[in-house]
Amino acid sequence: MASQLPDGLAMPLNGALPSTVGVGALGKTMSAYVHIPFCRVRCGYCDFNTYTATELRGVSRASYVEELKKEIALSIDVLQRADVSLRPLHTVFFGGGTPTLLPVSDLADALQALRDSHGIEPEAEITVEANPDTLTAEYVDGLVRAGFTRVSVGMQSAVPHVLSALDRTHNPAAVDQAVSTIHSAGLEASIDLIYGAPGESLADWRRSLEQAISLNTGHISAYALIVEDGTALARKIGSGAMDAPDDDLQAEMYELADELLSKAGFQWYEISNWAKSQQQHSQHNLAYWNNQDWWGYGPGAHSAIGGTRFWNVKHPAAYAGRLAEAHSPALSYETPDQQAVTLEQVLLGSRLAAGIPTQGHDPQAISTLIAWGLIDGKRAIEGRIELTLSGRLRADEVVRELLFRSQD
Incomplete structure (x- = not known):
């Protein structure tokens, strides 16, 4: 069961945005996220808004791109009615689910619809x-012809028993072949890893890291496993069939990741992301973290335009039904107040290697964080709050100290 959508104000059926968004969008880049909600099987740890064939309630994958194109056309109308200047897309990201379950021609069709409507910057990621x-090889060649520049490969682990604990179905050997095919076609490849699965040892994790590094990609993400309520993994742990992730072991795994990746020429730029150069940072994720604008297309997708956040109905059948009636698939919206915006800026900005300014934060809180070894003292004196390795492991404590000390 995918996680629940947040509460919010009911969105008008025509998708009209508040009159303030035009001003709020000034100076921001525009990105597009395209959600492909289909999977062959549901991984036990996953609470994303994804559906296997038996869960689609009559919706066809074959017609999905036509539904996306309807929302793309609607989004242009909504933006124009809100007096938001159309901006060529800075980044585009097709996520899921498993986008590559669709024929490559479908992905190309959706991307072309975005190109025709919004426009796409010449050097867009x-x-x-x-x-x-x-x-x-044929599929990847199709991605190249369509204009994709980057493929994010869900490796997760190189160890069969760890993949089994996560309910991942691919053969570890397939990762090497996939990355080789991506590189041969001239595309960038990024690797996604997960650590802390039930039964995974530090030696297992080292093996996965070393395998990922050997693939010679420019970007690696490593995420601690989080047990989400309602997932198959949560039920197994609740019944005692599997052990819960160990926080201390996950901390050791993170330290090992940073050590091995640093030795291999990677630098962290966000707590869970490392790259070999600034050019290989995920520009799409940076757009999120830096509070730029984006439109999320597809069931359950979230958008942020000019300070207003809104999100679509979750199920593909509900999404298709709304669009068939020429209604917006957006369910609800919110316009966060300044306090919420500040909280988010600290939550997200402090996770970046670039950090956040010291200005506006309690000097005593900053002194405390330096004393605890959680932020870089020299950089704090220079006006930036930047996490140390210990600070990355205790990022939530840093945020609490920065935001709530003055309220104590």
Whole structure:
């Protein structure tokens, strides 16, 4: 069961945005996220808004791109009615689910619809997520012809028993073949890893890291496993069939990741992301973290335009039904107040290697964080709050100290 949508104000059926968004969008880049909600099987740890064939309630994958194109056309109308200047897309990201379950021609069609409507910057980063066993040379060639620049490969682990604990179905050997195919086609490849799965040892994690590094990609993400309520993994842990992730072991795994990746020429630029150069940072994720604008297309997708956040109905059948009636698929919206915006800026900005300004934060809180070894003292004196390695492991404490000390 995918996680629940947040509460909010009811969105008008025509999708009209508040009159303030035109001003709020000034000076921001525009990105597009395209949600492909289909999976062959549901991984036990996953609470994303994804559906297997038996859960689609009559919706066809074959018609999905036509529904996306309806929302793309509607979004242009909504933006124009709100007096938001159309901006060429800075980044595009196809996520899921498993986008590469669709024919490559469908992905190309959706991308072309975005190009025809919004326009796309000449050097835009255009990414698609992929399971390694869905990529063939022919498929990747189709991605190149469509204009994709980057493929994010869901490796997760190089160890079979760890993949089994996560309910991942691919053969570890498929990752090497997929990355080789991506590189041969001239595309950038990024690797996604997960650590802390039930039964995973530090040696297992080292093996996965070393395998990922050997693939010679320019970007690696490593995420601590989080047990989400309602997932199959949560039920197994609740019944005692599997052990819960160990916080201390996950901390050791993070330290090992930073050590090995740093030795291999990677630098962290966000707590869970490392790259070999600034040019290989995920520009799409940076757009989120830096509070730029984006429109999320597809069931359950979230958008942020000019300070207003809104989100679509979750199920593909409900999404298709609304569009069939020429209604917006957006369910609800919110316009966060300044306090909420500040909280988010600290939550997200403090996770970046670039950090956040010291200005506006309690000097005593900053002194405390320096004393605890959680932020860099020299950089704090120079006016930036930047996390140390210990600070990355205790990022939530840093945020609490920065935001709530003055309220105590």
